Amino acid sequence: MKYGVIEQMRQDYPVPPMCRLLGVSTSGYYAWRKRPPSSRTQQEPRLEAEILAAHQRTRETFGAERLQKDLTEHGVQVGVHRVKRLRRQLGLRCKQKRKFKATTNSKHDLPVAPNQLNQDFSVSAPNQAWCGDITYIATDEGWLY
Numbered sequence: 001m002k003y004g005v006i007e008q009m010r011q012d013y014p015v016p017p018m019c020r021l022l023g024v025s026t027s028g029y030y031a032w033r034k035r036p037p038s039s040r041t042q043q044e045p046r047l048e049a050e051i052l053a054a055h056q057r058t059r060e061t062f063g064a065e066r067l068q069k070d071l072t073e074h075g076v077q078v079g080v081h082r083v084k085r086l087r088r089q090l091g092l093r094c095k096q097k098r099k100f101k102a103t104t105n106s107k108h109d110l111p112v113a114p115n116q117l118n119q120d121f122s123v124s125a126p127n128q129a130w131c132g133d134i135t136y137i138a139t140d141e142g143w144l145y
Contacts (some may be wrong), residue, residue, distance in 0.1 A: 003032040044086070050076050051086050060095050103136045103143065 002022045006015060006029055019026045054060070054070050062070060064084040071078055087093075114130075123129050137144040 002003075003029050008031070047076070047078060047082070048076075048086055048090060051083060051092070052090065055092050060092075061097075062092050083108075098138070101138075 002024050006018045006022065006024075009018060015029060016026050019029055050071060051067065054067055054074070058067065058070060064087055065080055067087070068078060068083045070078040071083070117131070121129065134145055
C-alpha cells in the first residue's frame, strides 16, 4: 500500500524522502517495483468483471454474501470479504427494497360515490359515461399525483 502511494507520487516528489516519510526502505521500494505482480493481483480485473456481471445478472439486488454464493454457483471461487472489498472499490451498492406505503384509506365514514355504471361500459353515444382515476407515482421527494 505504501509502495503504491510512492509509485503514484514519484513523478512529483523524490523517492528517498517519501520512503523515509512513510517508514519504508528505498531498496524495499525498488525491489517491490522489480517484482512481478502476484497471481492474486493479476486475478483482480477478471474478478471485477465477474462481480459486475453477477451484479447485473442479479438485478443489483444481492449483497456481498449472496453475490459470493452466486459467483460460486457460476464456477468462480472467491471469498466473501474479497467480494465486499471489490464491490466497495467498484462503487457497487445493492438496491434496497422500499417499504410498501398504503395510498388509500378505505376505513372511513365519508360518503362513497355510487357506482352508476356497474362495470357496464357500453354506451350508445359519446360523452354519456365518463370515469377517472388518480395515479400515484413514488418519487424521492414524495408522492406525485
